[in-house]
Amino acid sequence: MDLASIFIYDTTWAFAAEILIRVTVMFTLIILFLRFTGKRGVRQLSIFELTIILSLGSIAGDPMFTEDLPIIQAVLIMSTVILLYRLCTWTMMKYQPFEDLLEGRARYIVEDGLLVLDKIKQGEMSHDEFFAEMRQQGVEHLGQVRTGLLETDGEFSLLLYPPDKIGYGLPLFPKQYQAVDQIEHGIYYACMYCGYVDYLSNPNQVCQRCENDGKKWAKALNSKIVR
Template sequence: MDFADIFIHDTTWAFLGEILVRCVMMFAMIILFLRLTGKRGIRQLSIFEVAIILSLGSVAGDPMFTEDLPLVQAFVVMACIITLYRLTTWLMMKNQAFEDLLEGKPLYIVKAGELVLEDVKKGKYSQDEFFAEMRQQNTEHLGQIRVALLESDGKLSILFYPNEEVKYGLPLFPEACSIVKHIEPDAHYACSYCGHVQNIQQARQACTRCECKTWAVAINTARLT
């Protein structure tokens, strides 16, 4: 067995240059596609950790079983990816705008017991997914929440009102959040789309905040801890 064939084979300097170009392009494409999937797609890992896992995992696999793929090519690819990773993280530390461009900014999902509709859409969650996250943090209705923030790593951070300051809010559990068809004079009602609580006279009245016409009975129960 010729050890030169194992490590170098027929690799040329021109092909090594091509590998470097391909690495830069593929690394950029991985970051782009991860950003397009939204925060939900990466969860606890950062975008760059996922990029490294995908890139290095693919690079490490092929040389293991491809006879004419020398190890030097995989080494060059890995070195290039790690260099790009280090460069990118350094740029993010030096430039906040660059970090925001790649990783995104935290998004306000709930403020003062109401959904922040513009940021909810940016977060690429469905409303049910947001509600599921809130329920998992022992939240019964939006009126218990002072602020809910979708972090850049996909986690939902919540600040709650003290129990004595809990407001009327949209219920988060499906059975309690059923759409009303008849209005009771002494009840509070929350818009099923944005969570805004207001007095209404008819079941199909438009919400003054988002113009939705479906309502659920609002509740103001204290949070159980």
């Protein structure tokens, strides 16, 4: 192993200077091209947008240090990608099915304090993932949530119940999201799989809503929203 070959190999002072110029030019071009996408900034990317960013990243990166890659080729490729992007966004605006295909649809995860069954059964999103989203928005249990919608960019939109409409629901914080092994009478329990709330006679009762084999129940909460 030769350290000099790992760090320097055949780099000449002349090529080092060329790299400075190449990087400066490509850096400027990337900013210009990203401005042409028409986006104001990046918070969350949809899959479609992520594809664009990834392909631009590779196209923009290689000419920075590849000696025999003229910048004009990169410009051509980036122009084509941006053109396709604009064409796609324009078509998405005109035809809903095309948008569904490229961006996906917003999906209901919670309705009326219960997890939407086919969504969790298809495994589109793990419990952990959307529980974390709801916790970050100050939700303590599902009984507080009227609607939870997963947007195409991965953001989570929530509509909450007013305090007087909050019912019992599945706790979302780890200390309360615990399976019970003994049943106390007169207390509501929530199915840890789908959020269904019920009185129980034994801790292994099958949930009548999701018929979950896990048969795990947590003590339901009905606390009001604090913030």
